[in-house]
Amino acid sequence: MKQVSTVCARDCYDTCALIVTLGELGQILSIKGDPKNPVTQGFTCPRGAKDHERLYKNRVEAPFLRKGDHFERTDWEKGLSVVSQKLGEILEKYSSEAVLYLDYAGNMGLLTAVFPRRLWNDIGATQTDWALCSNSGHKALALHYGHSYGIRPIEILSMDLVVFWGFNAAVSSPHMWSLAKKARKLRGTQIVVIDPRESPTAKSADLWIQPMPGSDVALAYGVINHLIQNDYIDLEFIKEWTLGFEQLKVKASKWTPDRVEQITGVAWRYVKQLGDAYASLKPSATMIGIGLQKCDQGADQVRAISFIPALLGLHRGFFYSSGNSFSVNESLVSGQALAGRTPKIVEQVALADLVKGGGFKFIYISCMNPAMTLPNQHAFREGISRQDVFVVVHETHWTKTAQYADVVLPAPTYLEKEDLVIPWGHNYVQYSRRAVRPITNSRSEVWVMREIAERLGLTEEWLYEDAWSAVELALENALEGGSFQSLISGEMLTFKTKPKNDYSTPSGKIEFYSSIAAEIGLNPMPIQTPLCIEKGNFILLTSATPKFTSTQFQEVYGAIPPVVTMNSQDAERLGIREGHIVTMANERGQVQVKVTISNTVPERVVWSPRQSEGLAGEPLNCLVNSNPQEIGSGPRFNSTTVTVTRH
Numbered sequence: 325m326k327q328v329s330t331v332c333a334r335d336c337y338d339t340c341a342l343i344v345t346l347g348e349l350g351q352i353l354s355i356k357g358d359p360k361n362p363v364t365q366g367f368t369c370p371r372g373a374k375d376h377e378r379l380y381k382n383r384v385e386a387p388f389l390r391k392g393d394h395f396e397r398t399d400w401e402k403g404l405s406v407v408s409q410k411l412g413e414i415l416e417k418y419s420s421e422a423v424l425y426l427d428y429a430g431n432m433g434l435l436t437a438v439f440p441r442r443l444w445n446d447i448g449a450t451q452t453d454w455a456l457c458s459n460s461g462h463k464a465l466a467l468h469y470g471h472s473y474g475i476r477p478i479e480i481l482s483m484d485l486v487v488f489w490g491f492n493a494a495v496s497s498p499h500m501w502s503l504a505k506k507a508r509k510l511r512g513t514q515i516v517v518i519d520p521r522e523s524p525t526a527k528s529a530d531l532w533i534q535p536m537p538g539s540d541v542a543l544a545y546g547v548i549n550h551l552i553q554n555d556y557i558d559l560e561f562i563k564e565w566t567l568g569f570e571q572l573k574v575k576a577s578k579w580t581p582d583r584v585e586q587i588t589g590v591a592w593r594y595v596k597q598l599g600d601a602y603a604s605l606k607p608s609a610t611m612i613g614i615g616l617q618k619c620d621q622g623a624d625q626v627r628a629i630s631f632i633p634a635l636l637g638l639h640r641g642f643f644y645s646s647g648n649s650f651s652v653n654e655s656l657v658s659g660q661a662l663a664g665r666t667p668k669i670v671e672q673v674a675l676a677d678l679v680k681g682g683g684f685k686f687i688y689i690s691c692m693n694p695a696m697t698l699p700n701q702h703a704f705r706e707g708i709s710r711q712d713v714f715v716v717v718h719e720t721h722w723t724k725t726a727q728y729a730d731v732v733l734p735a736p737t738y739l740e741k742e743d744l745v746i747p748w749g750h751n752y753v754q755y756s757r758r759a760v761r762p763i764t765n766s767r768s769e770v771w772v773m774r775e776i777a778e779r780l781g782l783t784e785e786w787l788y789e790d791a792w793s794a795v796e797l798a799l800e801n802a803l804e805g806g807s808f809q810s811l812i813s814g815e816m817l818t819f820k821t822k823p824k825n826d827y828s829t830p831s832g833k834i835e836f837y838s839s840i841a842a843e844i845g846l847n848p849m850p851i852q853t854p855l856c857i858e859k860g861n862f863i864l865l866t867s868a869t870p871k872f873t874s875t876q877f878q879e880v881y882g883a884i885p886p887v888v889t890m891n892s893q894d895a896e897r898l899g900i901r902e903g904h905i906v907t908m909a910n911e912r913g914q915v916q917v918k919v920t921i922s923n924t925v926p927e928r929v930v931w932s933p934r935q936s937e938g939l940a941g942e943p944l945n946c947l948v949n950s951n952p953q954e955i956g957s958g959p960r961f962n963s964t965t966v967t968v969t970r971h
């Protein structure tokens with residue numbers, strides 16, 4: 325038996341180091357977590373463990389061309405010549421901005437996701453701001469801290485209090501969750517969860533606080549007020565390291581127990597309990613979830629919560645995704661630095677209407693399934709179905725988006741190619757060795773982009789540069805504990821992290837009152853905006869579930885269940901019973917789902933697994949608006965309101 329070390333390339337907090345065991349015929353027998361990696365701790369999630377099953381199911385076997393309403397198999401020569409010819413025509417007839425390169429984090433390897441952008445940067449194609457997931461939170465933290473990096477997951481082990489705030493770690497980050505449980509076992513660490521829903525994480529918490537969705541600014545100010553009123557704060561730290569405390573004090577003082585209770589729906593005794601826990605259990609880690617920042621109030625929720633650790637005297641005592649804090653020269657790998665110009669960037673969240681409006685004539689999609697995952701699906705699908713838009717999809721599997729393509733090109737999965745994955749939860753890094761030979765007629769993203777470049781007659785040398793040489797150069801200042809060569813030979817290294825007390829704000833301090841925000845016309849301090857649920861409507865929350873990574877793994881585990889969870893009081897009022905089929909609807913669309921009645925959700929809030937399809941095949945995301953947030957242009961998935969009626 326042979327073992328190969330690789331790294332799970334999925335869009336996930338945990339970026340696991342994996343050991344793939346091969347049988348005598350080179351087939352994969354098992355995929356296990358590598359015990360050497362202190363975050364992976366020797367185990368995988370239900371998805372990682374089944375990746376070798378997914379390898380053989382529903383794969384794009386070869387290049388395919390659309391012929392009317394079906395696809396015809398072709399070879400690479402033909403597939404690439406159709407793509408290049410069409411691209412060439414569009415570039416000649418329109419501007420390069422009529423070409424959209426649409427990618428996301430289906431595979432986070434530098435070779436798969438970043439290097440291929442060289443082609444699109446060279447021709448000057450439009451690209452997106454990548455704000456579909458976590459950008460609003462990053463921009464929110466940057467307003468006060470200069471940058472969004474915080475604690476490293478491994479530090480959880482030395483915390484007395486860990487607060488998962490809008491973060492369903494037991495499902496979305498099983499390895500950080502495991503670290504928190506280890507800390508609880510080893511040193512009695514208290515685990516607090518703040519979530520409108522009794523998530524699997526909330527179920528296992530020592531304290532669960534249940535605010536209404538979108539009310540966390542009020543909750544955070546309540547906690548802050550309690551800390552200040554009771555002298556639980558570290559005045560020396562505040563004096564030395566922060567700016568704007570007086571303004572914060574005034575602002576927080578307005579959040580009286582009554583007012584906090586009224587907006588959040590949380591009894592003050594719980595707010596007090598949380599504040600007391602923060603005051604007495606030190607050090608603490610405030611784990612800010614990505615789920616928390618995908619709503620109307622998203623960025624301001626992150627801003628307000630991030631003040632708590634600073635008041636307690638902790639340098640960056642929070643965690644938020646940290647991928648962009650390493651000194652990896654990504655713009656060198658992507659060619660943006662070499663192209664000498666910045667491409668036109670459009671808001672990813674707002675794409676649906678742009679595509680529907682005919683703003684693009686050629687769309688090349690890689691590592692993303694936008695016909696399921698973008699908001700405002702009806703508009704997006706109408707857009708990619710336009711006769712005057714040519715759509716190319718480079719995919720490992722037959723996805724919904726592939727169904728809309730004019731050309732589908734087969735891609736190798738991470739198990740079938742080599743790469744270097746940049747983690748966004750922790751800072752361990754390791755070379756991804758190829759585990760198996762490609763099992764379909766796939767070609768890597770680097771290969772495909774070069775073939776297209778050649779066919780277009782592009783001559784920039786950096787398009788044809790060896791990708792690993794580019795990566796080596798990009799990592800020049802990033803690695804710790806070894807060189808690029810040691811990395812390639814299989815050693816696990818770490819990315820250097822910046823000092824926690826390095827605040828790249830204008831004042832060099834933590835700015836409770838953000839001077840940058842003031843300068844660009846944003847509220848200098850976070851504010852609680854009203855929760856808008858019209859009478860009779862529900863807030864629809866959607867979040868990640870254990871068996872799927874966004875839309876992936878349906879070939880292994882079946883369809884993402886078309887279900888909605890509803891509180892028993894609401895169900896009774898509406899005459900809805902367990903198993904009934906209901907229609908969730910708003911002005912954008914309607915989706916039929918089966919009801920589960922459970923008080924894991926509060927009244928007036930319903931919950932569905934994210935990125936699913938209804939019983940009639942309708943995308944859940946047809947209900948979500950595509951209006952980006954003011955800060956960071958992030959999405960508002962969790963501010964979706966719907967009516968729910970029996971079908």
Ligand SMILES: Nc1nc2c(c(=O)[nH]1)N[C@H]1C(S)=C(S)[C@@H](COP(=O)(O)OP(=O)(O)OC[C@H]3O[C@@H](n4cnc5c(=O)[nH]c(N)nc54)[C@H](O)[C@@H]3O)O[C@H]1N2
Pocket residue numbers: 335336337457489490491492493495496497518519520521523535536537538539540612613614615616619865866867868869870871872873874962
């Ligand atoms: N199993 C699995 N793991 C994943 C993924 C996956 O698809 N499957 N996807 C990965 C990706 S891309 C991401 S972005 C992360 C997401 O993982 P998380 O950061 O955990 O985010 P979500 O799953 O969106 O939601 C987390 C929780 O936030 C709660 N929430 C929603 N709105 C609010 C609010 O206003 N206030 C508060 N306090 N809580 C709120 C929801 O009820 C939910 O339980 O997970 C990653 N890990």
Ligand SMILES: Nc1nc2c(c(=O)[nH]1)N[C@H]1C(S)=C(S)[C@@H](COP(=O)(O)OP(=O)(O)OC[C@H]3O[C@@H](n4cnc5c(=O)[nH]c(N)nc54)[C@H](O)[C@@H]3O)O[C@H]1N2
Pocket residue numbers: 335428429430431436456457458614618690691692693694697698718719720721723735736737738769866867868873874875876934935944945948961
């Ligand atoms: N309702 C609702 N919608 C949401 C969210 C929500 O909370 N609620 N969350 C949003 C968030 S946080 C995110 S991150 C997005 C995720 O949105 P997407 O990134 O679109 O999600 P995936 O379904 O994982 O799509 C990734 C695709 O990449 C493909 N892929 C995997 N590996 C490779 C590879 O090596 N090469 C190529 N070429 N392709 C590959 C996979 O097969 C898959 O189809 O969804 C967003 N949508």
Ligand code: SF4
Pocket residue numbers: 332333334336337338339340368369370371372373498499873
């Ligand atoms: S999806 Fe996440 S938790 Fe699962 S194996 Fe991959 S990195 Fe680990």
Ligand SMILES: [Mo]
Pocket residue numbers: 335456457458614
């Ligand atoms: Mo995400």
